[in-house]
Amino acid sequence: MALTRPPLSLKGRALRYLSAREHSRAELERKLTPHVQEGDNLQSLLDDLETKGFINEARVVESVLHQKAGRMGAIRLRQELRTKGVDDTAIQEALTQLQNSTSGSEQERAQSLWQRRFGSAPSNPRERLRQMRFLAARGFAADTIRRVVP
Structure with missing residues (x-):
């Protein structure tokens, strides 16, 4: 007899996504929106995760740069970060920092x-x-x- 798992709560899904890799608030919102059920408050959940430090834009930027800077130029990195919903000023700061870093010009x-x-x-x-x-x-x-x- 096969056991069936109960469906994950919205918070459970969010934590599962975050345990796999860093996600921005916009990414989580995009991924969780189809799973919102009556009585769920997605914005409240995202605010709570952000307050507790589970969602951190600086870590998202750092993660993307660490993983992809060696294989991508500034134009593509900017596009990648925008897709993830990162703020334009944070993107510009990150690219400026990358230009001045030890990973090379x-x-x-x-x-x-x-x-x-x-x-x-x-x-x-x-x-x-x-x-x-x-x-x-x-x-x-x-x-x-x-x-x-x-």
Whole structure:
């Protein structure tokens, strides 16, 4: 006989999401909205989680930068953080901090990614364009790409 679990409460779902990775308030709201039932107060729950420190925008920003800065340029990182609902001023501060950090400048990160992916100069113009598109898709600026791809 199979045991059936009772459905998770809204708070239970929120804590399950937060235990997997950092989520912004906007992300949690988007994920939890379909599960709101009569009598649930989603905004009150999110306020409570924020007050207790379970939801923290600074940790979300730090997590995204830690996971993706080595593979993405500033344009793509900005887009990623906006998608998560992070405030524009926090995004700008984070990108400025990233530029001044030990992980290297935008060009150094692009150079490292290009080296790992391709390792040698393109043999023809078509290959050069392919390499440039690769870096552009990762969110690196055009002037950075021109300096990296020989």
